[in-house]
Amino acid sequence: MKRFLLLFAVTGSFFVNAVFAQERTISGTVTAEDNGSAVPGVNVILKGTTIGTVTDIDGKYKLAVPAEGGTLVFSFIGLATEEVEIGGRSVIDMVMTAEIKELSEIIVTAIGISRDEKALGYSIQQVQGDEITKAREANIVNAMQGRIAGAIITNTSGAVGASSRVVLRGANSISGNNQPLFVVDGIPISNRLFGGNPTSGDGGGGYGDVNYGNGAADINPDDVESISVLKGPNAAALYGSRASNGVILITTKSGKGKKGVGVSISNTMTFESPLKTPDWQNKYGQGSGGEFEFVDGQGGGTNDGVDESWGPQLNIGLMIPQFNSPWVDQNDHSLGKQPTPWVSNPDNWDNFYETGVTSTTNVSLTGGDDKTSFRGSYTYFDQKGLEPNTFYKRNNLSVSGSSDLTDKLNLSAVANYVNASSDNIPGYGYSAQNVMQQQTWFGRQVDVAALKDYTNSTLGHPFSDIGLIPEGIGGTKFNWNYNYHNNPYFTLYENLNTLDRSRIFGNAKVAYEFTDWLSLFVRSGLDYYSNTNTQRLAAGDVDNGYGQYSERVEIFKEQNTDFLLAFHKKIGTELDLSLNAGGNRMDQNFQVSSSSADELAIPGVYTISNSRVAIVASSDHQTKRINSLYFFGSLGWNNSLFLDFTGRNDWSSTLPEGENSYFYPSVTLSAVLTDLLNVESDVLSFAKVRGGWAKVGSDTDPYQLFPSLSFGAPWGTISSTLGVPNDQPNDQLKPQFVTSIEVGANLRFFQDRITLDATYYSGVAENQIISVPISAASGYTSKWINAGEMTNKGIEIMLGVNPVRTTSGFTWDIDFNWAKNTNKVVELAPGIERYVLGSYWGLQVMAIPGEPYGSLYGYDFLRTPGGEIINDGGVPQQGNLSILGNYTPDWIGGMNNRFTFKGFDFNFLIDMRQGGDIYSVTTTWGRYAGVLEETLIGREGGIVGPGVKEASDGTYVANDVVVSAEEYNKAAYVNSLHYSSVFDAGFIKLREVKFGYTFSKLGNTPFRSINLSVVGRNLAILKSTAPHIDPESSFSNTNIQGLEYGQLPSARSIGFNIGLTF
């Protein structure tokens, strides 16, 4: 290590003019105030001259100065500059202190420009990197949960690599993307869903799929210096088309401002367990009508093909042949199995989960002086999932550097390399490839542990026993049911879904300062990834007895090249003017090719060539370009009144000629009242009001203008066929705009012990480019048009309170954030009364005029005019379609408490969501199949359902018909009746707890500091009324939210973090 330091000390002294008339020599040692250690690399300059030096590795310096007078200036970035008169001294030691932070924070804003928060005319919120690295989330999007006012963040499931969704200030687009743009170091990076639909970039069907994650999850929290959240169009207008949903602006760490060479090493190790699992019943086992007897698990015995738990009572001494009972005759399976005790296995699923282990190790190296800086960082992230044999790994390598080549010319570059991979990511949704599906279709008595040996040749069936398996493939299947399910361990150990992605993103920038008031930079950035997913089904699979193999490769490339000419000058003493003009070219290419061997010729060999049927292959290419010119500026008066304005013109390749150029401006005004009115108060220490108006235009996806036919599956020797796509294009599309206003205030009281930031905003998104569903009788199911209007109005409040601050160093800080967004779908297209975003088991997620975005629309029970459920034969009936809920919450909030005392630091974060609904098919099927606890009701005496029945005279009387629990649950929780499975998705969660201690005065050890912390994420659901599930759940991060079935439970994670700084 010393060698490194020496190198830099030497480099530093390169810049020193050391030869001049020698009069006398001053020497000394520079140490740091906080830990007393020597500080190398400090500039020591004789004031008003070019005479100077830097401190060496031991913090020592020696400088020749004129014989008389003089003042020494000690400076180092990040430390307060000190001036000392030399007087008659020959030894001057200096203790340097950290630079005292200005109260007004410096915030990274659009185009990466750091600005004083005081001058901003819009709301912006920043999260520091160190807040998200300790109690770390695999997906950086989740790390913002509860911290950002107005950000609705939904993690989809507890599966490794799962995606997350973030929406700021409500949805703007009816059919398009509603997530913000992610920008890393000035360059947009893709947050596309990996492995999703090649056309729309999204996936998310609930009928069986694999969640391969979202693009932003590749960002390494360890490399993040800060995250700025530009919530509305006002803050984001400069990013153009894609910023109408806000921008998440990530600045990565650099070596700048670090003294000398620094090394830090950290490791976080956390252990995961399911946060919430369904409440099962353990009194009745598999079967139907109270009967069960296993012969072949395919219906050959008594109800042994049934994957439900309406069978005989458990634990009452019954002896029944079961899947894992010994054969009556090992050589003649037709005689079935021997009776064995019919007993419960209450922990069958709890025991199935394994403890997840997530380990993150980061090593980073920074170095620099006043001209040059660099940082290198490597992170290894390794996750083992809750389901057996599921994994996720990520390697992040980041290198950045900056150098002042001359006084005027600066060159900087940052490059990130990511490799994410998994040997197996579990499936989700209603599919035999989702092991979680078996939870709700299950024999409650089944001992899952007995299934671990999935090729059990003693108790299992040779393939030849099982008619559905193609002849000629050898092997043994061992399972509790052979009709509908795979052995769960077979699925997880044989049917692998792999992931391998390499990604590079970064940029290089040249900046030139013509004068101190005029500068220019040119920057080029790249985001490139190649993502390969493979899926295999092994021979003997229940969906495909021959086995199957498919591959899909996505290659994404986006290049952004931009320039910015910046003018900044003080005019007189009062005015501060900045004017900037820039341009950008974006080129985006996306290609996907996929191929599959739908039946394998030779079992166990997973390659596309090994196909016994025609190989199915397809490819898709998309290209898009946007050229832009923009300007922005700011006029400040007396550092207390600020007028900001922006304007941008985009030219997009996706819009028709004549409509592909569009301009949009924004303007904000802010006034610091305490400065303007010279308020000097102990109560009100700062007051600012602000207001702004902004408009953002945007385009659409490629190829929406002209009709074309699409290729379909082959027919025998006809290797490809053609069909008319269901989506009708439109060559009359126009750009769409979001317009918004925002007003707000920042107030600080009692020497800043209370800070309040309140914002009201109102936005309207009009003339949207949407693919409206049209009557299929038109020949198409949707058509691209400009239509629709959606509004968002809301309030965001951030309140910081410092109730306790003692002289001994104890502080308690509370940060509240609360946001209420009122979204309203004002209109769709002419003649379109409802817009279907997606559907699941007939329940449709919709945009309905007059309602907030995301209505859950499905079948209610048949009811009397008074609203009572009408039973027929003792069971409820399907009634009319109606709005049963809405996935958009009423409000969200968070509260973080932080206690610090000396080196101790204790944090806990509560995250709340009020309102919003979820359609939980876990309840539908779990009740239908008799596995949930509440299906015990009426097992013996039957059920008299609530509501009425029709009497012979046509009037309604109280229902008094007794039906069996099986009959009732199967009628009231059938998939064509949605009302009974829509639940309030509101919650209060203990999102995060951190307890840490930092050792900083480490004397002669090589460490500058050591931090130890105990961390926990998603520790508890403090309040939720949705049964059996974590209501914060979804299939993917698309607009189709509010649906749940068979997601892997979200994970509670507890662990520790150690950080070493050298």
Place this chain on the structure above:
Amino acid sequence: MKNLINKSWAIFLGVVILVSCTKNFEEINKDPNSPSVDLAAPDMLLANAIETMTDRVHETFLGEEMGNCWVQHEAKVQYTDEDRYIPRVTVINNTWTSFFASSGQDVVTLYKIGVDRDMPNYQGVALVLKAYISSVLTDLFGDIPYTEAWSAAAEDGGVVSPAYDSQQEVYTDLISILEQANTLLDPDGQPISGDILYNGDILKWKKFANSLKMRLLIRISDRQDPSSAIQTMVNDPGTYPMFESNDDDAQLNYLGAAPNNNPRHENRKTRDDHRVSKTITDFMWTQSSYVDWRICVFADLSANGDFEGIPNGLTSAEAADYNGGGLKMSKIGSYFSQATTPGVLMSYSEVLFCYAEAAFKGWIPGGATAAGTYYEQAIHANYNHYGQDLVDIVDAYFSMGMTADELADDFLVNEDHAWNDAEGIRLIGEEKWITLFDQGLEAWAEWRRLDYPVLVPGPSAVLSEVPKRVYYPSDESARNGTNWAAAKSAQGITSDSDLLTKVWWDVN
């Protein structure tokens, strides 16, 4: 040096601004993944349209569970909702979407290409398929969008919410486009390819066009006298050829492997939810005074070694319990779940039943006697349709050693099923119902029209009658609400989930 740097910047800026225009945009936004209509090959479109349409007609949830189950050829033994007249909303939506937007729009586009490129045989084929698709739709739903359907493109009027036509109007036009198809189709004309139904045999397409026209004329015969239209065709077989043998059958011969396999075969890879209906085993085997040998093809032996059906409309629990384990009852004959089992759209046997009914009702000459002959020929044609497959199974079980024709003759001896002038309509209804086995949608339509055999809903059915229609898709209520509401009211439908209001042609 400084000057040079400044100059470079200026040049660079200039370049950036210059390229900030829209050069190449059209090239960039040209879809490289799919051909425009101008470049499209009609044969590739035709193959897809035929396959999509036939797949849908025979699709498990529609053809099998709403067609075959409702007409009691089959019954569900697990997840029995459809069999209890609780169809799935998604299936109804998919049916509408698939026939209208997938295969329907494909054939409309094919017709246009035929017109644009002056290819009359493609036009004719497209019209036949359009008539088939439209007739299935209207038989399911009653009034449907038709005149304004398939007009979303700007040059077609840009109609995205098409009005509904009455079923009468739809039928009138379908009959007329079949006439037009017969005129366009010319065996000596420019050949077609991509024809996975008839392998380019235009004469067979002509026969299909006219046979289908006969089907449609008879379907609406309770409303409109079909005699002159039928006579015109029957009297001029040169102009109006019809099916003359089983070789002419309109059936898609599925290929061995997915996705070109029979839909039931695909379903049976993972599901085992269906059995033969007790109605059909009773009728053909258990309660019949004489065996109808076709039962050997229709049903596999049950676990008890018998042809045992299960009643329709049981709950899953009742079905599981039925007769000591409902899953032990006879599955649909393995003939029907082969990968290559053909998807039948219309058979020669059906045409003979049409002749029988036409003669019996006096629309063509010959009266009851001729009707009897056609009736017997129709049954023979159906026995021969199964041909050697039937003979082999019958021999395996019963060692009869008879040909298919001999087996048919043997069956026709049966006094319950032998032709009888007094019972003509009953016999035609019942035997047509048997002949249309596994053509559930057509069998259900003809049962609704002829009302034979007498079908009673199963014990746990939620309706007291067998459905008479399918309710409109919920998609239509959202996307075409005004016209949807008008169509319902025009037909006197009050409930969104109505399955009992008869369609126009269903008089009795």
